[in-house]
Structure formats: structure tokens, C-alpha cells
Amino acid sequence: MLEIQEQETANSAIPQAQDTHPLVELTHVEKHFGHLHVLKDINLTVNKGEVLVVVGPSGSGKSTMCRTINRLETIDSGDIRIDGNPLPQEGKELAALRAEVGMVFQSFNLFANKTILENVTLAPIKVRHMPKDEAENLAMDLLARVGVDSQAEKMPAQLSGGQQQRVAIARALAMKPKVMLFDEPTSALDPEMVNEVLDVMTELAHEGMTMICVTHEMGFARNVADRVVFMADGKILESGTPDEFFEHPKTDRAKDFLSKILTH
Ligand SMILES: Nc1ncnc2c1ncn2[C@@H]1O[C@H](COP(=O)(O)OP(=O)(O)OP(=O)(O)O)[C@@H](O)[C@H]1O
Ligand SMILES: [Mg+2]
Numbered sequence: 001m002l003e004i005q006e007q008e009t010a011n012s013a014i015p016q017a018q019d020t021h022p023l024v025e026l027t028h029v030e031k032h033f034g035h036l037h038v039l040k041d042i043n044l045t046v047n048k049g050e051v052l053v054v055v056g057p058s059g060s061g062k063s064t065m066c067r068t069i070n071r072l073e074t075i076d077s078g079d080i081r082i083d084g085n086p087l088p089q090e091g092k093e094l095a096a097l098r099a100e101v102g103m104v105f106q107s108f109n110l111f112a113n114k115t116i117l118e119n120v121t122l123a124p125i126k127v128r129h130m131p132k133d134e135a136e137n138l139a140m141d142l143l144a145r146v147g148v149d150s151q152a153e154k155m156p157a158q159l160s161g162g163q164q165q166r167v168a169i170a171r172a173l174a175m176k177p178k179v180m181l182f183d184e185p186t187s188a189l190d191p192e193m194v195n196e197v198l199d200v201m202t203e204l205a206h207e208g209m210t211m212i213c214v215t216h217e218m219g220f221a222r223n224v225a226d227r228v229v230f231m232a233d234g235k236i237l238e239s240g241t242p243d244e245f246f247e248h249p250k251t252d253r254a255k256d257f258l259s260k261i262l263t264h
Contacts, residue, residue, distance in 0.1 A: 025079075027078055027079040028042075028079065029041070029042040029077075031068065039234050042235075050211075050227065051205045051210075053221040053227070053229070054214045056230055057232055062183070063183050066181045069101060070103055082097060082100060083178060099127055104168050104185045105184075106188045108161070108164040108167070110156040110164055110171070112156055117139055119171055120142060120171045124139075140152065143167070145203075146166035146167070162194075165189065181211075221246075
């Protein structure tokens with residue numbers, strides 16, 4: 001008896017609860033914009049620590065899918081869960097959800113009239129009610145992690161695009177999110193700045209962050225993704241390892257997409 005109890009205790013020390021459900025789970029998600037059917041029966045699970053890359057032609061619904069995950073867009077039907085909990089409709093619960101789901105967009109969206117440091121401390125102070133000095137310490141740690149701590153007192157316009165995007169990542173991390181969504185974070189950058197942002201994302205992935213990344217950076221997809229999802233016309237047509245997707249695409253749509261992007 002004692003042995004069994006001990007065994008149970010030992011087992012319960014393993015974080016199995018986390019493993020019983022995915023961190024992000026979309027089930028039968030449907031979304032229209034007027035007559036346009038933009039998400040068609042989307043079923044997707046992302047496990048803790050997994051790095052998912054979403055690719056697909058323009059207009060296929062990649063951004064819309066990302067935006068539904070932190071409820072920047074509502075859905076018509078279906079179910080979205082973060083860490084087992086359905087998305088809240090509004091109010092405090094919604095604010096709490098947004099804090100759990102960090103998002104980095106193509107445009108950096110920093111507050112232009114606030115310093116870099118203030119950009120990162122704002123949400124922890126306002127939403128998490130963190131004392132200012134604690135928020136500043138956290139912000140400086142994160143700015144150092146993304147390599148822009150020397151810019152802390154500057155205004156966003158004084159930074160390069162790559163630096164601003166790294167600040168945007170630090171700002172999202174300051175809320176200690178459970179999952180990070182990236183929607184084409186490098187596509188507005190000058191080419192020489194793309195790698196500095198991808199390096200930060202790669203490091204985050206190696207540290208175990210759960211990430212959903214919409215990107216055209218196929219090197220990143222091949223080297224960093226655990227799984228690649230291919231979307232076209234509002235549907236997920238393929239989901240597999242980078243090797244499966246890049247070397248053995250199953251659908252003509254994916255083959256066509258790959259032939260277009262990989263010829264350059
Ligand atoms: N707010 C909106 N109102 C109406 N239609 C929209 C809205 N947002 C997106 N759409 C349409 O929904 C479809 C999916 O758009 P979405 O931005 O999700 O595609 P995407 O795969 O991210 O494309 P891209 O690669 O160009 O970023 C497109 O046809 C787009 O025009
Ligand atoms: Mg998009």
C-alpha cells in the first residue's frame with residue numbers, strides 16, 4: 001500500500017497535468033468576414049515548448065488564425081483553448097488571456113511617445129501591478145537578452161527596425177506569456193536586420209518557449225520549427241515536420257507554393 005502511495009506521489013511530481021492537454025487548441029474553428037469564408041474547420045494543437053511555423057500564400061488566413069488565438073478576432077463557431085481554458089469573451093479575463101499570449105506583429109507597434117524602457121514596463125505595471133523598480137529591472141534584463149539594453153532611454157524612432165522589433169519581443173516577454181505568436185515579424189525589415197530578429201526568436205525557441213510563427217523565412221522554418229503547418233484558402237492542408245513538408249509535400253498546393261518560394 002505504502003509502496004503504491006509512494007509511487008503515486010513520485011509520479012505526481014512529474015508535470016503530467018501539462019501533458020494531458022495542449023497549450024493551444026483550436027477545434028473546428030470557422031470564421032467569415034462578410035461573405036468571405038476565411039477560416040474553414042481549423043483544427044490545430046500546439047504543445048508546451050513546441051515551435052510551430054505557419055506558411056501559406058497571401059490571403060490564406062494565417063494572420064486571421066493568429067489573431068483569433070488572443071481574440072483580436074472573434075470566431076463564428078468552434079472552440080479555442082489556451083492551457084485547457086476556453087477563450088474568455090470580455091473584461092478582466094480577456095485582459096488576463098492577452099497577458100498569457102504574447103504577440104509580435106510585422107509593424108513594431110511601439111508607443112512612439114514613450115522611451116524603450118517605458119514601452120517594456122508599461123504593461124507589467126498597469127496590467128500585472130508590478131512595482132515600478134521591479135518592472136524596470138525585469139525590462140532591463142529582457143532588453144539585455146534581446147541585445148538592446150544600451151538603447152533603454154531612447155525613443156522608438158531613434159532605433160533601427162531590427163532593434164525596434166527586438167524591443168517589441170522584449171515587451172511581449174515582459175508579461176511572461178505562456179505562448180508567443182509572431183506574425184511575419186521580419187517582413188518589414190531591411191534584409192540586414194532580419195537575422196538579428198530571427199536569432200532572438202531561435203534563442204527563445206531553444207529556451208523552451210511555445211511559439212506560433214507566421215513567417216516566410218524558410219531557413220528558420222527548416223532549422224527551428226518542430227512542425228510546419230501549410231494553409232491555403234482558409235484551410236490547413238498539411239501539417240508535418242519541416243523535413244516532411246519541405247522534402248515531401250503531399251498536396252499540389254503545397255508543391256506549387258514551395259516551387260515559387262524556393263526558386264529564389
Ligand atoms: N478585417 C477584415 N475584414 C475583411 N476581410 C479581411 C479582414 N482581415 C482579413 N481579411 C481577408 O481575409 C482573408 C485572410 O486574410 P489574412 O490576413 O488572414 O491572410 P494571410 O494568410 O495572413 O495573408 P498575408 O500572407 O498576405 O499576410 C483575406 O482574403 C483578407 O483579405
Ligand atoms: Mg498575414
